[in-house]
Amino acid sequence: MIKKIEHIGIAVKNLNDSNALFKKLFGKDHYKVEAVASEGVSTSFFMLGETKIELLEATSENSAIAKFIEKKGEGIHHIAYEVDNLDAEMARLKHEGFELINPTPKDGADNKRICFLHPKTTNGVLVELCEEKK
Ligand code: ZN
Numbered sequence: 365m366i367k368k369i370e371h372i373g374i375a376v377k378n379l380n381d382s383n384a385l386f387k388k389l390f391g392k393d394h395y396k397v398e399a400v401a402s403e404g405v406s407t408s409f410f411m412l413g414e415t416k417i418e419l420l421e422a423t424s425e426n427s428a429i430a431k432f433i434e435k436k437g438e439g440i441h442h443i444a445y446e447v448d449n450l451d452a453e454m455a456r457l458k459h460e461g462f463e464l465i466n467p468t469p470k471d472g473a474d475n476k477r478i479c480f481l482h483p484k485t486t487n488g489v490l491v492e493l494c495e496e497k498k
Contacts, residue, residue, distance in 0.1 A: 366453065370446035370494050371409070371416035371474075375429050376438050379421035383408050386419065394419075398473045405429050407473045418444070418473065442480070444492035453493055454479050462486065469495075 376382035379397070387393050394408040404427025410417045420441060422430035432441055447453040450469050458464055463482035472478035472494060481491040 365448050366445045366493075367448060368446050369415050370444045371418045372440060373418045373420055373442040373444060373492070374439065375432050375441040376419050376421050377433060379406050379408055379419060382419050382421075386410055386417065390417075396474070399423065400471075400473050402471070403427060403429075409474060416474075442490040442492050444478075444494050447493050447495055450477050450479060450493060450495035457481065457493075 374382075383394055383397075390410055390412065392410070394410050397406065397408045399406045401423075404422060404424030405420045406423050407421075408419045410419075420429045422433065424430065429441065454464055454469070463485045465480040465482050469477040469479055472492070475497050476494040477497055478492055478494045481493070483490045
């Protein structure tokens with residue numbers, strides 16, 4: 365079951381500059397910075413009530429974030445939904461005709477197991493499903 369919006373991911377060119385910008389916007393600082401080497405990104409997280417904002421900067425020119433910024437510029441990259449059972453949700457959504465970008469769960473930032481749904485099957489919005497690692 366999809367429970368709530370866990371975070372919104374925003375692609376940025378420079379994480380330090382954007383941390384300062386979003387600190388001004390929110391009136392509070394990010395609570396963590398985390399590199400995800402396998403994805404070629406460095407991330408930071410801001411807590412806003414029950415939801416988070418994740419900023420993503422490419423650390424490799426082959427990363428999905430580098431390609432996204434090259435094509436579309438900075439901006440909203442994905443919406444992440446928290447699920448209670450990632451494997452069951454992946455099976456359900458695959459059965460419903462959504463395309464899973466990664467057919468098996470992978471490790472994401474912020475202690476999560478994640479799966480992405482291809483935007484061509486979700487009205488152009490890259491969807492991340494995430495489950496807190498136990
Ligand atoms: Zn994310």
